[in-house]
Amino acid sequence: MLTTDPSPHQDEQAGTCAELVAGLRSTPPHLPYGLLWDEHNTALYDRIREQPEYYLNRLEMQLLRSHAPDIIATTGARMLLELGAGTGEKALPLLAHMNSPARYTPVDISNSAMSRLAARLCATSPDTVVRPVVADFTRPWPPALRSTEPGPLLATFLGSTLGNLLPTERRTLLERLAAALRPHDTLLLGVPLLHDPDTMVAAYRDAAGLMEAFYLHCLHILNRDHGTDFDLGGFAHHVTWAARESRVEIGLRALSDQRVLVPGRPTSHRVDLACGSVVRAVVAARFTARQLQGELSESGFETVHLLQEPSDRYALLLARRREGCPRGPYAVVREETASRFQG
Numbered sequence: 001m002l003t004t005d006p007s008p009h010q011d012e013q014a015g016t017c018a019e020l021v022a023g024l025r026s027t028p029p030h031l032p033y034g035l036l037w038d039e040h041n042t043a044l045y046d047r048i049r050e051q052p053e054y055y056l057n058r059l060e061m062q063l064l065r066s067h068a069p070d071i072i073a074t075t076g077a078r079m080l081l082e083l084g085a086g087t088g089e090k091a092l093p094l095l096a097h098m099n100s101p102a103r104y105t106p107v108d109i110s111n112s113a114m115s116r117l118a119a120r121l122c123a124t125s126p127d128t129v130v131r132p133v134v135a136d137f138t139r140p141w142p143p144a145l146r147s148t149e150p151g152p153l154l155a156t157f158l159g160s161t162l163g164n165l166l167p168t169e170r171r172t173l174l175e176r177l178a179a180a181l182r183p184h185d186t187l188l189l190g191v192p193l194l195h196d197p198d199t200m201v202a203a204y205r206d207a208a209g210l211m212e213a214f215y216l217h218c219l220h221i222l223n224r225d226h227g228t229d230f231d232l233g234g235f236a237h238h239v240t241w242a243a244r245e246s247r248v249e250i251g252l253r254a255l256s257d258q259r260v261l262v263p264g265r266p267t268s269h270r271v272d273l274a275c276g277s278v279v280r281a282v283v284a285a286r287f288t289a290r291q292l293q294g295e296l297s298e299s300g301f302e303t304v305h306l307l308q309e310p311s312d313r314y315a316l317l318l319a320r321r322r323e324g325c326p327r328g329p330y331a332v333v334r335e336e337t338a339s340r341f342q343g
């Protein structure tokens with residue numbers, strides 16, 4: 001443990017650094033997921049989605065394009081709330097079938113993703129009222145995410161992102177959604193289904209090396225934004241199938257013994273990572289339809305439609321809040337409603 005000079009910057013970073021140290025000292029060591037999405041990685045992810053090995057994106061888009069008319073007709077949605085929206089590409093087929101003017105609230109932790117999405121939609125879909133929110137969906141929800149519009153709302157959580165949350169985080173998020181939605185609102189989840197491990201793992205080892213670049217860049221983000229001193233050449237991309245947890249685990253394997261400084265206030269920390277140890281960057285869970293329906297039910301939802309694509313590798317689930325499930329209170333944590341982006 002080292003003592004460092006206090007500074008306002010360190011003060012702001014204290015929470016993140018504590019989280020980082022706790023993660024790196026856990027068994028197994030891991031990085032906080034929300035820290036991975038800077039402007040560079042957000043742009044890189046757009047290219048990853050197009051890689052031949054990353055079939056999940058294509059399967060989900062196909063399902064959305066085929067079923068968007070039915071989804072909008074069934075839900076009667078007048079407004080779309082998209083969690084982890086990224087480019088907002090997945091919203092387009094849905095918005096196209098909503099009555100004009102469609103109202104769209106994309107939510108993402110990445111400010112650059114929200115800026116680009118808003119600029120693009122303003123240019124290509126001037127009839128859509130876009131109100132992006134930069135927020136962390138793992139934290140208590142800002143009031144901007146609670147619909148005050150009378151018409152039905154469709155909340156979407158696509159791009160397999162549910163699988164990037166640990167089971168307890170999934171439960172918390174789904175419960176929060178169940179508490180936020182009204183009886184006539186609907187939730188649409190896009191989820192990867194369990195299939196053969198080789199194919200599932202290969203999705204994270206593209207020949208172009210973009211996944212590797214994405215995860216190695218995480219260390220650069222930590223050095224640049226959080227003052228760590230990770231040796232950028234000291235780690236390699238690592239992907240494995242964890243059968244017991246039913247998930248792909250993507251991380252960084254130490255190529256030699258590593259000692260990392262995590263600055264903090266009042267104390268900084270050194271974390272040792274032995275050669276060969278793997279720092280998990282993200283989990284990518286794979287589900288069975290039955291398991292998902294169970295998790296939804298335990299969180300206060302009932303599944304109204306299960307839309308599975310023919311290869312059984314991807315599914316969309318449409319769910320409603322179960323009658324009698326209480327609506328919850330809302331706490332503001334971090335909200336930057338980008339009013340300048342209003343369409």
Ligand SMILES: C[S@@+](CC[C@H](N)C(=O)[O-])C[C@H]1O[C@@H](n2cnc3c(N)ncnc32)[C@H](O)[C@@H]1O
Binds near residue numbers: 049159
């Ligand atoms: C796997 S990508 C999916 C993007 C998009 N939904 C799609 O299907 O292409 C995950 C997205 O969630 C965002 N994200 C990750 N963690 C988040 C968090 N804690 N709160 C809000 N957004 C988050 C990322 O910035 C990224 O845009």
